[in-house]
Amino acid sequence: MTGEPEGWLRLHRRTLPASAVLSLALVVPLVTVLAKVLLDRDVTLPVVAAAGGGAALLVIVGVVVYDLFRWRATTYRITAERVELRSGIFVREHRSIPRDRVRTVDVTADPVRRVFGLAVVKIGTGESAGGDKAELTLDPVARRHADHLRATLLSLDSRDAGREPAAGAPIAELAWPWIRYAPLTVWSFIGGAVLLGAGKKALDVVGLDLFTLDAAGEAWERVQELPLWLAVLLLAAANLMVGVVGALAVFVESWWRYRLEREPGGTIRLRRGLLTTRSTTLTEARLRGVELVEPMLLRWGGGAKVKAIATGLNKDKNDKLENADSITPPLPRDVALRVAHEISPEAPGGPPGEPPLRPHPPAARTRRLRWAVLGAAALAAATGALDLAFSPIPWWAWTVPVVALPVFLALAADAYRGLAHGLTGRHLLTRSGTAARRTVALDRSGIIGWKIQQTVFQRRSGLATVTATTAAGGGAYTVLDAGEDDALDLACHAVPGLLSPFRTASPPDRDDFVTPAQAIVARDVLY
Amino acid sequence: MDLRPPRNQADPRAVPWWTVQTLILVVPLVVAAVLAYLLFTDRPLWLGAVVGGFAVCCAAMVAVVPRAYYRMSRWEVTDEAVYTRSGWLVRSWRVAPMSRIQTVDTARGPVQRLFGLSDVTVTTASSAGAIKIEALDHRLAADLAERLTKLTQATPGDAT
Structure with a gap:
């Protein structure tokens, strides 16, 4: 120096x-x-x-x-x-x-x-x-x-x-009733067990065995004296309780004083945190759309989360509690839609109600149902193999593949219901996912390339998967198992002039081919 | 699929190159399987059939896959975009507009060099993977990379 x-x-x-x-x-x-x-x-x-x-x-x-x-x-x-x-x-x-x-x-x-x-x-x-x-x-x-x-x-x-200054009202601000969505994660069910495991590991290092500690040991003996079903029930309840309390605590730590606001000068600012306070500011020029994420449990509870799709939003590896691109806590679905719409106008949740999303062809459902049956068959085969190897396995082991079949079928049907795509004046819309259903509204001007994929099986059912690549967010957003022609039409219309020169039969590029009002009526009419 | 194939094909030397590559992958596997069968088992007939079947499948793969790949791999560069088709069981078509291309690289592996071939990789700002034009004559690849670089420089925009 x-x-x-x-x-x-x-x-x-x-x-x-x-x-x-x-x-x-x-x-x-x-x-x-x-x-x-x-x-x-x-x-x-x-x-x-x-x-x-x-x-x-x-x-x-x-x-x-x-x-x-x-x-x-x-x-x-x-x-x-x-x-x-x-x-x-x-x-x-x-x-x-x-x-x-x-x-x-x-x-x-x-x-x-x-x-x-x-x-x-x-x-x-x-x-x-x-x-x-x-x-x-x-x-x-x-x-x-x-x-x-x-x-x-x-x-x-x-x-x-030179944008208009913020009118004082934030886009979203923490409402405590939202905390009811906090436990609607898988962590509520496995968090307790994970904590117990981690705690035991830590105590092991110091040379303490959790199960030999006097208090813990006594409690453990008590539990063992109970009838099996009661013991299992009790442990499950304790596990759930720890998980739920943990989820609530994480929610409070992460989203305390949560406030999302638009600032004068075209920036969006997110502030949150109880112990560790975080403030993220991003310029709207870098925003390429929004994503509505509905993990299964949250979806059943009527909640959703919103993520921003922006270039250069830093992926903080130290911030394990929440991804850097989450811009809302879990909140009611209609509020999530409103936030998504305010962050990125014309995104799903616009005033006309539901976005103009088109369902995918029945062949996509057939594919998923086939996977479900194959999955259950694989489980049955595995059970059969185990039965041969360690004969005989207890009869109730066979309930696994038997129960799996309807569960897999239900998941497959749900996965199919989730599939949809669409186009608005500004965005490419795509929705998919069962474990976490994601609805993406990607700015059409942010699309920097296409990838169209077709497996042998997709070819036979006339389906194709289209991926829009982008500099923002995850780098690529996929429309899964759309109809072959639908997929190409979508890509051709979303970015005029890019893919259409390579089509055998180029349809005319019409800018007006979907307006939200028409789209709802024209759900099943071809573009 | 209602997409026309890109104009150009990979260099015909791609077939022997991919064949050699597949052999490098497959031969050790087959040799290991046969040796294991001869040395570590009681050589039951059924296992012999399995190993034999495996070897036959591998041979078929060496014979078929490079040719199938060669037939599917095509590429085209227009003034506006780079367009490729590749894959056999999973076909994939890719397009990237000139204005969004960030870097153009050529690369040649050690075996590839013996055949006088190069790959051209076209990268955009997306983290989702680059577009690769495989197995071009190395001089053609160098020319193409140069042409692409010129074209992309001539196109305004910050490529995001």
Whole structure:
């Protein structure tokens, strides 16, 4: 670092105490294990205490010294044109992105950094190709400075976009009744068992066996004394309770003070979080559509979630609770539709009611029913094989394939009902999925290519799968098992002039071939 | 499918190249199966039939698959778009408009080089996979890559 040329700023100095506190996450388990090992070898208590203290000190000092070097090595500056970051202790790195390329600014503050008045700022360009290079992370800056940075970096767009300022009312804001949708996930049913497993693993490391602990052991014996059905019922109920409480807690932590709003200058801002607060801002110029996600349980409960399809929305691997592109908590389906519509006008949920979605040909249902029968047959074959190998298996094992058949058939029928596609003035619509039904409204101008696929079996039933590739979100959105000609018509109309030169019989490109009002009437009429 | 095949075919040398590739994949498997049968079993007749059947299937695959691939693999570059068809059991047609192409690469594997062939890979901003034009004469591939690069540079837009 040669001098301090004008404009170069350092990260906040309080990062040092903050990392010292954060290092406790490493220190506590380390010292516990160390103490346990030493105590097992009959080392006297003062020696153990000294060793533990020493180890703790070593780790904390190590972390703080590392952070000091990191802090000294990192500077950043924001000029009129560029955002620049210099970093790296051993390998010096100088990264620079043009300010007019900045598309997202995320501000995250975990509880420790909040106590110290700090926040982590991530500046994204919306380039998906460069991996993490397309993102600058300032870890950490002062909380207030973070907000200032966010405003400065995104203000460029406000000058030339000149949109009407937000009318004060957010697009969506947390309503506590929504929490009733929180337990409608698979985690409610397996979360308890997973927690128990993880807890037992952790205690094992310290040398404690959960089942030999006095209290736990006693409880376990009590349970074993009960009749089997009651014991199973009790355990299932306890598991469910833990899962539900966990799901509620995660909901509260993730979506506390949730607020989604449109800001003046064409940005959309999402704020949420109880302990760790998160703020994501993305420019509307990067939005390529929305996705309505209905996982099975949530769908049965009448709820849905909304995700944004945007280029460069950062896929945060540390944020395990929620995907970065989720812009709403689970909420009532009609509210989800309204949010989707407000984020991306003309998306499903527009005023005329349901979107103009066309169902897929019956051959698609036949395919799914065939899979269901084959799946059940495979299960039956497996049971039969087991019966031969370990003869005889108990009779009730045969209930598995017998019960599986109607369940698979029901899932197949549901999967078929989910299949649909359509086109509005602005979007390509596609819907599919059983375990999680997804309705995607993809901006037609965001489509950057087509992939049309046909397996041998699809060819025989006159079906095809069309995939629209895009720079945003998942990179590709698929219309599964549409009728062969429907699929091509859809692709030809969604992006005029791209696929049509390659068709044997090119239909005329009509822009007006679906208007929402007609579409509902014209459900079964060909385009 | 109501799509016309793209104009151009892969280089005819693709068939021997793919045959060699399939052999590299299949021969060790068959040899391992036969050796295992001879050395580690009591050589029951039925297992011999299974191993024999496996070997015959592999031979059929070596004979059929490269030719079937060659017949399906076609490509075309117009002023507006890149258009390819590929696949045999799963057919796939792909289109990418010139204006959305980000990079054009040519690549040649070690075996491929012996046949004087190259692949051309066309990448867009989508993370869903590039379009690959397989098995072109390496000089043709270089020319095509150059032409594509020029065309894409001439087309405005930031390709997202």
